[in-house]
Amino acid sequence: MFVIGLVVPFTICFLQEATGTYEQAVLAPPPGHMQPIGSHMPPMSIEERNDFPDPIEFYDNYVLPGKPVLFKGTAKKFPSYYNWKNDTYLKEKYGSWEAKVETIKKGYMERAPTTMNLSKFIDIYKTESVYLVDTIAPPEPITGDVFVPKSVLCKSFLDNLVSIVLWFSSGGTRPVLHNDAFENINCLYDGEKEFVLVDKKHKDLIPIDHPSPNSPHLGYSSVDTEQVDMYKYPSLTKVPWYKANMETGDCLFLPARWYHHVHSLNSRNLAINLWWKAMPELEFREECEKKVSRLPQYESLIQHRLKNGVKLEELVFAAAFNGSNEIEETKFYRTTMLQFSDLKSTEDRIPLYRKLKNFFVTADTNGDKKLTRNEIETAPVEILDGFFLSQKPTPEKDEHSIQDEL
Template identity: 50%
Template sequence: MQPIGSHMPPMPIEERDDLPNPIEFYDNYVKPGVPVVFKGIAKKFPNFNDMKSDEYLREKHGDFEVLVETAKKEDRNNPPRTMNLSNYLSIYEKEDVYVVQTMFPPEAFTKEAFVPKCLLCQGFLDRLNMVIMWLSSGGTKSVLHNDSFENLNCVLDGTKEFVMIDRKHADLVPIDNPDRGFSSVDVEKVDMHKYPTLGKLPWYIANMEAGDCFYIPKNWFHHVNSSQTRNLAINIWWRSSKEFKHREECEKSLADIPEYDTLWNYRLNNGIKIEDLVFADAFSENGTTTLINLLKITYKTLPKEMEAKQKREALEKLQELFYQADANKDKLLSKDEITSTASSLVQDFLTDEAVLEEEVDELYDEVKEEL
């Protein structure tokens, strides 16, 4: 049995030595879902050389609490440990561990993370969701998985290999843990008898060196190998959008956009905006939707990473929006009614026809059952 992606020659992924502006990035890569490697752009970050030093990290951020995975070959059933960064740096070369730590401004460590030019317009910055640091002594292997967010991964030390599958082949990828978006396939020894569809897929390979940044489109499947030496990367997740918002403002500011800016200057929006829960797919040809249909469509689009409680709360908010926006109380919501309703809702607002709070659990279970 061979490692994943070994059954046929890989397809190439585009590489560029320059960084596009935000509009070009959105139009040519994000909107069509085309992966691309930007070679060497992170070498311009002012801390690029500092981040190669454990002493620098220990001195500047030794007290930073980090989440530590307990096996370099990813196993999502293993509970992680927590410790401060200084303690981790004292053991990570000897133990089978690596850091996967989410960072939120204004935490001090976010001054070490930089947002490249291609994201420095409001259309992207308003949708920044999560920033994660990955630090190991090398040799980590991820499961085969996909993510519900757009992703820009920048390698600051070591190298990484991304084995990729286009999201259009989703029906052939054996994601047997759909709630968490990953496959149980052994990425080092693929059993083609158990997972025969993996032998029919075209693969893409992206090889990253220190200083490279790689755009991974939402829902593309990937498996990641890190080099056998010290490995440090920071990735930025943001929520996708069907159009580039604030395009005109961005176009006017293109000449003034810097090559990068520190993440510390921004705030992440890792919640869910009500307007982002209303999708065109929920509406029929005549432009209306029922409550149950709106909830079903929305539930399918919620990020896999969300906990069940968060999903339930999202559906509660959407239910409130439905009844507030249904101006003529015909139990059908139109696109016009949505666009004319403020997205900020009055807490605990209920109309006479609203589903009572104690019935939400039953409604939520009904949605899940129908899916």
Template identity: 40%
Template sequence: MLGLFLSVLRMLQLGVTESTDPPTGHLQPLGGHRQPMTSIEERDTFPSPKEMFEKYVKPSKPVIFRGILEKGMFPAYKLWTDSYLREHYGSETVDVETGKKENRRGNMLRITMSEFLDRYPKDDIYMVYDASEGMTKEINMPSMLLCGGFQKMVQNVIMWFSSGGTKSVLHNDGLDNVNCLIDGEKYFVMIDKKYKADVENAGWVKNGAYSNVDVEKVDLYKFPKFRDLPWYEIKMHRGDCLFIPYKWFHHVDSRKGRNFAINIWFHHLKKFNESDCSNVNPDEQKFVSVSQFKRGNGVSEFREFLSGELEDLESMDLQSFENLLKSTGYLQRKEIENLFKLIDADKDGKVTEYELELADIEKALMEIPAIQRLLEDDSIEEEDREDDDHLSPDADRKIQKDNDHLVNFRNAPKQNMNKKAEL
């Protein structure tokens, strides 16, 4: 009996010892808890738009295009030296974040491009700027996004510019995006969206879609679900482009030295329109400025709002459509009926998500001024969000199924620079 007692006591002692050992990766940088998964797919050419949708967008699969910018797709890739930017865009006012380790409560500055170029080599600042129309003329649309519906989904073209050493929070975005590196190197930790429950188990800020985990020193006691969390490691080099599927979690570390990236954010395409490509020759040598596709005046926001309402429905009849929009107080019944007719392409008295993707929302904005007034109204304060099933564009917000759903998509562009989601 004494021997059995001593054995049990020994086992208990071992158990206590094992439980007090810190977990692997504790207080180490994000990703230190285990080896990364096998690398994501690499290519040296863009796929066709259809292949892009079927192979990467629809199944939510990241892919990196190595050295793709060397083929001349972005004039900015060769042109945008500091001296060129100063000469051509020096007077433009740009948005700059203070602090290279991202803090979503940090301050934003608005300074000229010239002042930024003077300060960034030595100061702890980071440009996060929605490129102006003039600048987007020197950025071409990736050929894989030229048709099929992708070209209607472009929301923002964001510039990320620093002297390196920036670190983002771990976050996800409500859009798909293509991130292209003009200069420097970036290191990504990416986590599949299917691990949402684990990532958001502790310290997740829903109103902002980011984690409070310290990416430089992960406390695995505060974030126990991170201990076995699978992750992918991606190293980007100058000239590479990376497709990041929407809602994938990611943290980005920009290496020291001039670091300059451009990302094209576009709303998630749920159905590919093959007929849309019949008159398009989307090869990677076909250069078309992204300025022709970037959506202004609330086009993408309004489409995303309606798409959020239709996502769980096969269709919506006129009565339901009217009930949805009438509560805003902006659209009269006749205007709602006209909008419904514009979207209802097959005239069956119902609108579907696919019809919405094909609809000419820009035409609706021109023909129904009340929509534009709704988008431009600043009088309603932004509401707190409680879910993120239907994220609004660049502010990473849920589009609510009620009146403040409209508040979200209307305010989303204004929140973009204050709710940085480093890419």
């Protein structure tokens, strides 16, 4: 009896504690559980200003420290601002432009994009689930309506431009939580966007379960951003985050490798973003400083020949293709390596070969051991990180014959 008297109260107490803990867990789930991403704690605000700084100020105060900033109303100063808001204008002037169009608006774009001209897209985008996402670059006529802001109008930035992308939909898009290898200015010509931003320093708290082959901290997360399962992703409850609400005419600087989720609200939504490679220092600073006082507020993209881009076959891989539309794997390595004649030793060339191998395997989507021009054009931009970011091809003798892309 004495033993039972000791055990029973202890057992009851234990059960009460266990039951209380269970009930508490049921009544109080983790903050933000099954709610939209960012619901777990109040956001921090980012700096806002109503002008574009000059390139020196932009680099020193925002790019180098990795500090996002929202430029309010600055896109309204571009001469083409109202053109991008006008479907009739776009259809009449650029209707024949062939663009890549996604057929899914939420999550990761796993299906291959289709191709259609801009005129057809404009006819259907308000009633069908389509999302135009494509690069634009000289000499395409549409680049005459794209303007490069003052903040990047110096050699240091222009030499490192990678790509300019047009994003066009009827709204309601929700891409995955992800990050990119490149610095980014995104200008919104129509609609509204809500950004959830997370500093790259919190990389250990972000569940990137689909990493880039070149970096475990580049890629995207399969977390459902509309209903975050905080039991499955408990680290997200600890993540400090920033909020940026973009309105029509705003531009946002998003630092390289910052994690972000973007929600385009349910209305016509058109944005153009500019990507450039991360720069540990501002090359040609003195040259840039001398020109600062004379810089215009913007320049047309069509004026600039860009050095590196997503359409790699127009640059380093041009010799590899040599006029054909496809190339076999062995020839691809051999002829592309020749473009990097400054790498003399085997020790220097082995890392490049490994990066080329990774590029080939990733871009060869059908696994036929051949690369087509289209496979290179449509390869994920992330695989450039770790390849062209550390390797620069030998310049062509006739630079004016090359048309490059941001």
